[in-house]
Amino acid sequence: MSGYAYYPGCSLLGTGKSYDESVRAVFEALGVPLQELENWNCCGATAYSSIDECTAFALAARNLALAHRRGDPILAPCPNCYLVLTKTQRYLEQYPEIRQRIVQTLERLGLNLGHDVPIRHPLQVLSETPGLEAIRQKIQKPLKGLRVAPYYGCLLARPYPIVEDPWNTTILEDFIRVTGAEVVPYAYRTRCCGGALTGVVREAGLRMVYILLREALRQGAQAVVTTCPLCQFNLEAFQDQALRKNGIQERIPVLYFTQLLGLALGLPPKKLGLHRHLIPFQPQRKALQEAVA
Amino acid sequence: MKGNGEVPRIGVYVCDCGTNIAGKVRVAEVVEFARDLPGVVVAREYKYMCSDPGQDLIKRDIQEYNLNRIVVASCSPLLHEHTFRKATAEGGLNPYLVHHVNIREDVSWVHEDSDEATRKAKAIVHGAVLRVAWQKPLEPQSVPVRDSALVVGGGIAGISAALTLAEAGKQVYLVEREPTIGGHMAKFDKTFPTLDCAACILTPKMTAVKDHPNITLITYAEVEEVDGYVGNFKVKVRKKPRYVHEDRCVGCLECIEACVFKEPRFPNEFDLGLSKRKPVYIPFPQAVPPVVTIDPDTCLYLRFGKCKKTCVEACGDRNAIDFDMKPETLELEVGTIILATGFKTFDPTRTPKYGYGRFPEVYTSLEIERLVNSSGPTGGEVVMRNGQKPKRVGIIHCVGSRDKNTNPWCSKVCCMYSLKLAHLIHERSGAEVYNFYIDMRTPGKGYEEFYNRLAKEGVHLIRGRVAEVTDAPLHPEEEGKLIIRVEDTNIGVVRRIPVDMVVLAVGLEPQPDADEVRRLFNISCSTEGWFLERHPKLAPVETFTDGVFVAGACQGPKDIPETVAQAQAAAANALALMDKGSVEMEPNVARVNEELCSGCHICIGLCPYGAISFNEEKKVAEVNEVLCKGCGTCTAACPSGALSQNLFSDHEVFSEIMGVLL
Numbered sequence: 039m040s041g042y043a044y045y046p047g048c049s050l051l052g053t054g055k056s057y058d059e060s061v062r063a064v065f066e067a068l069g070v071p072l073q074e075l076e077n078w079n080c081c082g083a084t085a086y087s088s089i090d091e092c093t094a095f096a097l098a099a100r101n102l103a104l105a106h107r108r109g110d111p112i113l114a115p116c117p118n119c120y121l122v123l124t125k126t127q128r129y130l131e132q133y134p135e136i137r138q139r140i141v142q143t144l145e146r147l148g149l150n151l152g153h154d155v156p157i158r159h160p161l162q163v164l165s166e167t168p169g170l171e172a173i174r175q176k177i178q179k180p181l182k183g184l185r186v187a188p189y190y191g192c193l194l195a196r197p198y199p200i201v202e203d204p205w206n207t208t209i210l211e212d213f214i215r216v217t218g219a220e221v222v223p224y225a226y227r228t229r230c231c232g233g234a235l236t237g238v239v240r241e242a243g244l245r246m247v248y249i250l251l252r253e254a255l256r257q258g259a260q261a262v263v264t265t266c267p268l269c270q271f272n273l274e275a276f277q278d279q280a281l282r283k284n285g286i287q288e289r290i291p292v293l294y295f296t297q298l299l300g301l302a303l304g305l306p307p308k309k310l311g312l313h314r315h316l317i318p319f320q321p322q323r324k325a326l327q328e329a330v331a
Numbered sequence: 332m333k334g335n336g337e338v339p340r341i342g343v344y345v346c347d348c349g350t351n352i353a354g355k356v357r358v359a360e361v362v363e364f365a366r367d368l369p370g371v372v373v374a375r376e377y378k379y380m381c382s383d384p385g386q387d388l389i390k391r392d393i394q395e396y397n398l399n400r401i402v403v404a405s406c407s408p409l410l411h412e413h414t415f416r417k418a419t420a421e422g423g424l425n426p427y428l429v430h431h432v433n434i435r436e437d438v439s440w441v442h443e444d445s446d447e448a449t450r451k452a453k454a455i456v457h458g459a460v461l462r463v464a465w466q467k468p469l470e471p472q473s474v475p476v477r478d479s480a481l482v483v484g485g486g487i488a489g490i491s492a493a494l495t496l497a498e499a500g501k502q503v504y505l506v507e508r509e510p511t512i513g514g515h516m517a518k519f520d521k522t523f524p525t526l527d528c529a530a531c532i533l534t535p536k537m538t539a540v541k542d543h544p545n546i547t548l549i550t551y552a553e554v555e556e557v558d559g560y561v562g563n564f565k566v567k568v569r570k571k572p573r574y575v576h577e578d579r580c581v582g583c584l585e586c587i588e589a590c591v592f593k594e595p596r597f598p599n600e601f602d603l604g605l606s607k608r609k610p611v612y613i614p615f616p617q618a619v620p621p622v623v624t625i626d627p628d629t630c631l632y633l634r635f636g637k638c639k640k641t642c643v644e645a646c647g648d649r650n651a652i653d654f655d656m657k658p659e660t661l662e663l664e665v666g667t668i669i670l671a672t673g674f675k676t677f678d679p680t681r682t683p684k685y686g687y688g689r690f691p692e693v694y695t696s697l698e699i700e701r702l703v704n705s706s707g708p709t710g711g712e713v714v715m716r717n718g719q720k721p722k723r724v725g726i727i728h729c730v731g732s733r734d735k736n737t738n739p740w741c742s743k744v745c746c747m748y749s750l751k752l753a754h755l756i757h758e759r760s761g762a763e764v765y766n767f768y769i770d771m772r773t774p775g776k777g778y779e780e781f782y783n784r785l786a787k788e789g790v791h792l793i794r795g796r797v798a799e800v801t802d803a804p805l806h807p808e809e810e811g812k813l814i815i816r817v818e819d820t821n822i823g824v825v826r827r828i829p830v831d832m833v834v835l836a837v838g839l840e841p842q843p844d845a846d847e848v849r850r851l852f853n854i855s856c857s858t859e860g861w862f863l864e865r866h867p868k869l870a871p872v873e874t875f876t877d878g879v880f881v882a883g884a885c886q887g888p889k890d891i892p893e894t895v896a897q898a899q900a901a902a903a904n905a906l907a908l909m910d911k912g913s914v915e916m917e918p919n920v921a922r923v924n925e926e927l928c929s930g931c932h933i934c935i936g937l938c939p940y941g942a943i944s945f946n947e948e949k950k951v952a953e954v955n956e957v958l959c960k961g962c963g964t965c966t967a968a969c970p971s972g973a974l975s976q977n978l979f980s981d982h983e984v985f986s987e988i989m990g991v992l993l
Binding site for chain 2: 205206225226249252253256
């Protein structure tokens with residue numbers, strides 16, 4: 039075992055670069071070994087499977103086979119990758135005819151699909167190794183006084199939830215509390231951000247973004263913390279349009295949970311990719327400025 | 332020379348069942364095929380073999396062609412085997428010389444291809460012809476039926492069944508798990524569609540049960556063991572200690588007043604926790620039996636052995652309280668059993684999107700039934716937890732019904748009770764009421780009229796499955812409210828409706844222990860867990876176990892009129908059995924060939940029904956034919972081939988297999 043087979047997925051190379059940077063930084067700081075899966079390919083996301091499901095499965099299955107060969111569990115920070123890989127694994131177990139075709143295809147590439155490569159999300163992994171208590175011990179700069187809206191997004195909750203009871207889980211909230219920040223009640227924590235709608239049906243997408251942001255602001259949050267590159271992108275990049283349309287002047291930074299954790303662990307903001315964000319994260323309180331400085 | 336030594340003369344009858352069979356199977360071809368089989372003297376096709384002319388065909392042919400074996404290929408033997416046995420007997424043959432095979436459920440209904448279906452029908456008929464030649468004449472055993480009945484469950488179904496049986500002069504044991512009878516109906520304020528008061532129609536029946544000389548009421552008790560067979564069931568009932576002697580308690584309730592807990596502080600189960608009770612309590616004022624119960628989980632004395640026992644003091648000479656009471660096991664002997672164990676309501680925490688358990692102002696319909704009940708926790712006032720009347724109330728239909736994520740079935744009563752609740756909530760609080768429905772289902776006498784009445788009363792009826800209940804406002808008027816988000820499919824827009832109170836019209840589910848109860852009474856359940864009736868149309872209250880009947884919502888969602896009708900039907904069926912006084916048992920029992928039996932005991936331990944014993948004198952196994960259910964376990968296990976089973980001899984089974992395969 040050479041640590042988790044890190045599967046950044048396409049998003050984390052592009053708009054989600056800061057997620058990639060902060061995942062690597064935090065795992066390193068916490069001593070959880072992680073090594074990028076060599077020669078990985080796109081999971082196919084939602085686009086491919088809606089055009090040609092079988093090819094889409096083959097695409098995703100190739101990554102499973104690579105991890106199987108390496109003998110390591112997959113670490114997929116992007117919930118969409120997590121979903122597609124998990125779905126592929128389950129479907130191939132369920133439908134032997136499809137599995138048969140995929141196995142043959144992979145064999146031509148010299149790959150063996152295997153059966154049960156674990157697919158994990160960083161929230162799951164870090165809550166077990168090193169675990170919240172161990173993380174708490176390593177907090178250098180608690181983010182005292184920061185009010186945070188926990189936003190899971192929809193894909194971690196369904197259809198393949200990362201925790202047993204996604205409606206009542208507090209896994210993300212627990213991480214936020216470990217950083218010393220305060221969790222605000224956030225009713226929309228697993229509501230969809232609009233996904234690709236901002237690209238294709240702009241008006242509908244903007245409304246979904248607006249509803250999420252408005253509630254975070256109403257609850258007095260100073261930041262929204264996400265676990266998904268698409269959520270982060272929608273809530274940040276479309277924030278100006280969505281809020282301006284509805285006459286709201288305030289803006290709210292949208293961070294990855296790994297960034298928040300990294301700050302509390304005392305990692306430099308730049309290493310966590312915070313400089314890349316469109317809405318700068320400038321903690322309002324003095325104490326906080328000291329903490330992050 | 333087979334079976335009983337005769338040369339077989341077989342008549343084969345293949346049924347068209349209208350187009351049910353003939354639509355897929357080429358019946359004429361099957362008949363042609365049968366005609367050439369060994370021993371077949373006559374083979375015929377007929378449109379409906381179960382009809383009188385069909386049966387006459389068999390009877391006439393037995394006389395005319397001197398037949399000694401009959402094969403009928405039609406529907407499932409479950410449905411008509413007895414019909415053809417009867418016809419065979421009327422034709423002058425032993426009824427066990429007919430073999431009935433199924434080419435409808437097993438063939439025409441399940442195959443698409445006509446050629447395949449015809450081929451399979453032929454194979455089945457071939458098997459039957461080879462098998463029937465080996466069948467022997469048998470005599471069914473007749474056993475007496477006891478003149479007493481057990482009714483399990485004291486809701487409106489059990490009450491109705493018990494009263495009907497008792498009125499007919501039968502001894503009835505009514506067993507109820509809770510401290511009082513009355514079931515769900517006792518919790519309701521009014522009933523749809525007439526809005527008559529539930530208590531006014533139910534409590535006289537409850538009292539009648541208590542007072543009836545033919546009914547023995549056993550509350551706070553559960554059936555633990557069932558033994559025996561139709562006509563002669565032996566039942567063990569375990570009675571939980573209520574720490575109060577029912578015969579001595581006069582229901583004065585002075586002990587409740589005197590309890591060391593000055594204020595009630597434990598959730599009252601009968602009010603679904605909306606009110607509080609003391610450790611010594613009576614579920615509701617009209618409870619039957621009208622006696623108190625002491626809850627061992629909250630009573631100080633029963634928990635810690637220390638208390639001033641002011642209740643005992645208050646009881647005084649009546650001496651009804653007895654902290655040393657132990658569980659008691661009663662043994663009953665009954666001829667028939669009626670199961671009326673009812674339902675449970677869906678637990679809405681399984682649909683978290685509606686916020687039950689998260690938002691205090693989200694209630695289940697059963698909780699609201701208690702709120703609108705004049706003897707409920709608020710005396711019939713519809714108020715929120717802060718004591719104020721709601722201005723707007725939303726009722727969400729189909730929670731835990733018609734939903735592939737939870738239960739696929741329609742719970743049948745929710746549309747109507749939701750309309751009723753809409754009426755009552757509006758009447759009691761003046762609130763504006765919104766009903767959110769998928770389809771409005773109001774089939775029943777006076778039901779559609781009730782729906783029209785409600786529409787005229789100004790209840791908002793919005794067609795659409797609610798997406799979520801949230802407390803996150805978007806607009807100023809939503810502040811502090813619960814917002815119901817729904818697609819109004821009648822006008823094609825997504826709406827947000829702010830309300831003060833949400834009522835979830837929870838669906839009906841089988842009792843959580845339905846599967847254990849099913850095993851106990853040896854009956855079947857549908858995949859959903861409802862008790863399975865013998866036939867969905869023609870035997871709706873019978874089960875596959877003779878002498879055991881089902882009534883009410885344990886068999887599937889039902890409203891009160893339907894439940895009562897079914898309960899009385901079950902009682903009538905039980906009566907028919909008891910009044911006849913005896914019942915014939917299927918003779919498909921195991922037999923021991925004493926000359927072959929080595930007395931190894933293997934069969935005795937294996938028999939699931941305790942039907943085999945060892946004859947010490949002869950040193951051989953002995954089968955009690957009344958207890959034997961004909962499962963075949965012993966026959967298969969016997970190492971010396973001494974056991975055989977009527978209707979399933981090796982010759983019969985192997986020649987049937989041979990016929991099917993050839």
